[in-house]
Amino acid sequence: MDIVQEALSGNRLALARLLTQIESDTNEGREALTTLFPHTGRAHLIGVTGAPGTGKSTLVNRLAHYYRHPPKDQSPKRVAIVAVDPSSPFSGGAVLGDRVRMRDLAGDSGVFIRSMASRGSLGGLAHATAGIVQAFDAVGYDVILIETVGAGQAEVDIARLAHTTLVVEAPGFGDDIQAIKAGILEIADILVINKADRPGVEITEKALRGMLYLHKPTASELHHHGGMNAMPANGMPDDEPVEGWQPVIQRTIATEGEGVSELVEHIAKHRTYLQESGVIKYKDRVRLKTDLDVLLREMLVARWRNDSNEQKYQQVLKRLVERKISPWLAAQELLSKGDEL
Amino acid sequence: MSMTDRKIRVIIAKPGLDGHDRGAKVVARALRDAGMEVIYTGLRQTPEMITEAALQEDVDAIGLSILSGAHLIIVPRLMELLRNNGQEHIRVFVGGIIPDEDIPRLKEMGVVGVYGPGTLTDDIVNDIRRAVGSINPI
Ligand SMILES: Nc1nc2c(ncn2[C@@H]2O[C@H](COP(=O)(O)OP(=O)(O)O)[C@@H](O)[C@H]2O)c(=O)[nH]1
Ligand SMILES: [Mg+2]
Numbered sequence: 001m002d003i004v005q006e007a008l009s010g011n012r013l014a015l016a017r018l019l020t021q022i023e024s025d026t027n028e029g030r031e032a033l034t035t036l037f038p039h040t041g042r043a044h045l046i047g048v049t050g051a052p053g054t055g056k057s058t059l060v061n062r063l064a065h066y067y068r069h070p071p072k073d074q075s076p077k078r079v080a081i082v083a084v085d086p087s088s089p090f091s092g093g094a095v096l097g098d099r100v101r102m103r104d105l106a107g108d109s110g111v112f113i114r115s116m117a118s119r120g121s122l123g124g125l126a127h128a129t130a131g132i133v134q135a136f137d138a139v140g141y142d143v144i145l146i147e148t149v150g151a152g153q154a155e156v157d158i159a160r161l162a163h164t165t166l167v168v169e170a171p172g173f174g175d176d177i178q179a180i181k182a183g184i185l186e187i188a189d190i191l192v193i194n195k196a197d198r199p200g201v202e203i204t205e206k207a208l209r210g211m212l213y214l215h216k217p218t219a220s221e222l223h224h225h226g227g228m229n230a231m232p233a234n235g236m237p238d239d240e241p242v243e244g245w246q247p248v249i250q251r252t253i254a255t256e257g258e259g260v261s262e263l264v265e266h267i268a269k270h271r272t273y274l275q276e277s278g279v280i281k282y283k284d285r286v287r288l289k290t291d292l293d294v295l296l297r298e299m300l301v302a303r304w305r306n307d308s309n310e311q312k313y314q315q316v317l318k319r320l321v322e323r324k325i326s327p328w329l330a331a332q333e334l335l336s337k338g339d340e341l
Numbered sequence: 342m343s344m345t346d347r348k349i350r351v352i353i354a355k356p357g358l359d360g361h362d363r364g365a366k367v368v369a370r371a372l373r374d375a376g377m378e379v380i381y382t383g384l385r386q387t388p389e390m391i392t393e394a395a396l397q398e399d400v401d402a403i404g405l406s407i408l409s410g411a412h413l414i415i416v417p418r419l420m421e422l423l424r425n426n427g428q429e430h431i432r433v434f435v436g437g438i439i440p441d442e443d444i445p446r447l448k449e450m451g452v453v454g455v456y457g458p459g460t461l462t463d464d465i466v467n468d469i470r471r472a473v474g475s476i477n478p479i
Contacts, residue, residue, distance in 0.1 A: 013427055016399040024347055092348070093373035099394060100383035106390045113397055117348070117378045 039138035047162030049150035057101035080136035171200035357409035371462035
C-alpha cells in the first residue's frame with residue numbers, strides 16, 4: 001500500500017510524512033494532493049487569529065477538548081490543529097511553541113496537531129497551509145482549527161482559508177485594539193475577547209462594539225471573506241448569495257474554559273448560516289478559483305522562464321533599471337514573439 | 342513554485358519533574374538561529390507524549406533536556422517507544438546533567454550525542470546536521 005492509501009486508512013505516521021511532502025511542495029506531495037482532493041470538502045475549517053499572547057493556543061486547546069468531549073447528546077468529532085508561527089527572517093529557522101498550551105490533548109488518537117513555520121514566502125505559506133488542511137480533511141478530520149498570528153497579509157490570507165474565522169482580542173494590550181491595527185477585524189465572523197478575567201474587558205468590548213457598528217458590512221463585503229486574496233474584478237461568481245452574517249462578540253477565559261461552550265455554539269450557528277444561505281458553496285468556489293489563479297500565474301511564469309532567453313531578460317532588466325524603458329514596456333518586450341534568441 | 346528545501350525539524354522536550362527549562366530554551370533558540378524548525382513542547386513531558394508529538398510533527402531529531410537524574414529510566418522507555426512506533430529514523434540527543442559513567446550506556450541505547458553544562462551550542466548544531474543529513478535526504 002502506498003503512503004497516500006495508508007494515510008487514508010488511518011495510519012498517522014504515513015499522514016505525518018505526507019504532510020511534510022505537501023508542506024515542502026515536492027512532486028510526491030503534489031501527487032498525493034491529487035489523490036486526496038476528491039475526498040475533501042467535508043471538514044469544518046475554523047481559523048483562529050489575533051496578536052501574539054492573546055491566548056489563541058490556549059483557546060484552541062479548549063475548543064479541541066470540547067469537540068472531543070461534547071455534551072452527552074452530541075458525538076465527539078475528530079480534530080486536527082494547524083498551528084502556524086513566524087520563521088526567523090534572519091536564519092529561516094523557527095521556534096514553534098503552540099503545543100506547550102495543548103498538553104490536555106496528548107494521548108488522544110482523535111487529535112492531530114501539526115506546527116508549521118511561515119517560511120517567509122507569502123503565497124507559498126497560504127498554499128502550503130491549504131494543502132495541509134486538504135490532507136486532514138481528506139483523511140477524515142471533522143474539525144480543523146488553524147491558528148495564525150494575526151499580524152499581516154499572510155496571516156489574513158490563511159485565515160481566509162477557514163469557513164469560520166475567530167479573531168481573538170484580549171484586554172490589557174494598551175488602548176488600541178490589535179485587530180484594527182492589523183486590519184483583521186473585517187475578516188472576523190466571531191470576535192473573541194479572551195482573558196475576560198483581566199481588568200479592562202469592558203473597555204475592549206465597548207471599543208469592538210463601536211467598530212462593528214461603524215463597520216456594519218454590506219452583504220457583498222461580508223462575502224469577500226471567502227477569497228485568499230483581494231478578489232480580482234472579474235472574480236465575482238454570478239451566484240453571489242445576498243444574506244449576511246453579523247459578527248458576534250464572545251467573552252472567554254481560555255485558561256478556565258469559561259465561555260467555550262457558548263463559543264462553540266456561535267461556531268455551529270455560523271456553520272448553519274453558511275450552509276442554509278449557500279454562502280459555503282460560494283466561499284468554496286472563490287477559494288478554489290483564487291488558488292487556481294495563483295497556481296496558473298506561478299506555472300506560467302515558471303514555464304516562460306524555462307523557455308525564454310536569460311540574456312535577453314538581463315538586457316531588458318538593465319534598460320529598465322537605467323530608466324530607458326518602463327516596466328510595462330519591459331514586460332511587453334519580453335513577451336513579444338518573433339525576436340526570441 | 343520553487344522546490345522548498347527540506348528544513349531540519351527537531352523537538353526539544355523536557356521530561357521529568359524538574360522545573361528548569363532555561364537550558365532547553367537556549368538550545369531551542371540556537372537551533373532556530375542555525376535555520377532549523379524547533380517544536381518546543383514545554384515541561385513535564387512523558388516519553389509517550391514526546392514520541393507522539395514527534396510522530397505528528399514528523400521530526401528528524403528529538404532533544405531531551407534532563408536535569409532530574411532520571412535519564413536511565415526515561416531514555417530506554419523513549420527508545421522502546423520509537424522502535425515500536427516505526428520511528429527508528431528519529432535521532433535522539435540528550436542534554437543536562439549526566440554522570441560521565443552513564444554516557445556510554447546512553448550511547449549503547451542509541452543516543453547520538455550527550456551534552457553536559459557548558460557545551461557549545463555550535464557543537465550540538467553540527468552533530469544534529471551530521472546525524473540527520475546522513476539518514477534523511479529528500
Ligand atoms: N488571565 C488569563 N490568561 C490567559 C487566558 N488565556 C490564555 N492566557 C495566558 O496567556 C498566555 C499566552 O497564551 P497563548 O495561548 O500562548 O497565546 P497565543 O500567543 O495567542 O497563542 C499564557 O500564559 C496563557 O496561560 C485567559 O483567559 N486569562
Ligand atoms: Mg499560540
